[in-house]
Amino acid sequence: MGEVKKHDTPKVDQLKTGPWPSFVDDIYSYAEKHKNQACFDIMGQMELSYTNKETHWKHGGIVGVFGYGGGVIGRYSDQQEKFPAIWAFHTVRVHHTAGKWYHTSALKKLCDMWDSRGSGVVNFHGSTGDIILLGTVTDQLEPIFFDLTHQLHWDLGGSGSNLRSPACCMGKSRCEWALIDVQELDYELTMAFQDELHRPAFPYKFKFKFSGCPLDCVAAVARADMSFIGTWRDDIRIDQEAVRAYVRGELKPNAGAFSDRDWGPFDIKKEVIDLCPTKCMYWDENEQKLYINNSECNRCMHCIAVMPEALRPGQDTGIAILIGAKAPILEGAQLSTLIVPFMKVEPPYDELKDFIYKAWDYWMENGKNRERIGELIQRVGLNKFITEVMGLTPIPQHVRVPRDNPYIFWKEEEVEGGWTRDVAEFRKRHPA
């Protein structure tokens, strides 16, 4: 390998002085070890961007791998003379595993492949969830795709107007709170929607995320167009003796998670009852007994997380489906809205797939370019989406604020018995 050209990067180097491990250190040590010009050039271009306060990357283009319309994002430097080694520096998205469990030998093979075919720089993981391989040239794309799929048995993730790589929490693999097998569900839907994942299908991106319980560790409610959250429909299981033990201070609230500071003695009223979002809990001081009105509980799991030894979710479990979270694009950032409070899910998940297709069909037909499904719902109205589009019966919990407009226009089919109106008869009585 010839001599490498290092750049002077005083501004970028400042990032090494902070309290956290720095990617600058990582990239430089890799660059030195492998005499990797691309890595030196990334640092050089970054220094230039800090000086000019603008990016020198251009992204987009026709690069990709045969048969796939996603997973590769073209990236080029606009400073080709200064930084020739990163003239083309494409990103490859590799589909992560469900719950992000990897065997180290698989990761080693992936890294070896990337050392030889790319820049060696990786990002675990991008915001959608994929493993991001940062920086390669156009000629390497097909060989990378071949190695990934045929030798290592990985696949590319989604990008563009595709279904993006679905992501789930660790679920039953480690977490006792998992109410459904999210990894199974994630895998099933990923395999069912391969075409949507690899080829553009929609007006814009679409993300699925799965959380095993309402604590929602993957933050599906804030990040996914469609979230599937484990929930239950029977009653919260209460061990009254354990509740009393919390009240007496014998058990640590939140399993001791906040014990690094002295918060004073546990106060069930302040820390549980008053924080219940639906105000459906009652602690009877005389009886020393906890009551929950389960029909009002929205399954947020706050009380269960505070007193895990005393309270447990019910046993009749399924999923809640929420739709519409997104970052700002056409409209501002948005959290998801609850559409289906409970659905039983069992392989082969046909009911769920039908639900997804119904939402997609409507969005594909009516969504504008770059309009996420949440924005479409905002535009046409939640009422119409729930009833006419999805064919569901609205429930009071769908309504955030009751209407204050007194005018109601009924359609004939909405009124029992309907109505018939003889205009001629009407005019006889009201000639003007």
Place this chain on the structure above:
Amino acid sequence: MNKEELKQKIIQIMEEKVKKGGKTKIYLKDLQREIPDANPREIKNAANELVREGKLEYFSTGSTVMFGLPGVGMGLEAGVEKPEE
């Protein structure tokens, strides 16, 4: 409209746009607007099949994907085309 007719129609739309000096890359939605009597899912399947046959190519910005005729308009080294509605 069967799939072959749909594919022909898509190519025809793309060629006409280029001939008129219009956009060289278009979104799926634009194709749907031009072919209102076809189902959006069928249009998507036909357009993706045309890519597999080498008659269309993808142009991806990373966040969205457009379709274009191979070799026409911005290609490999191009930056991002400003999205048009």
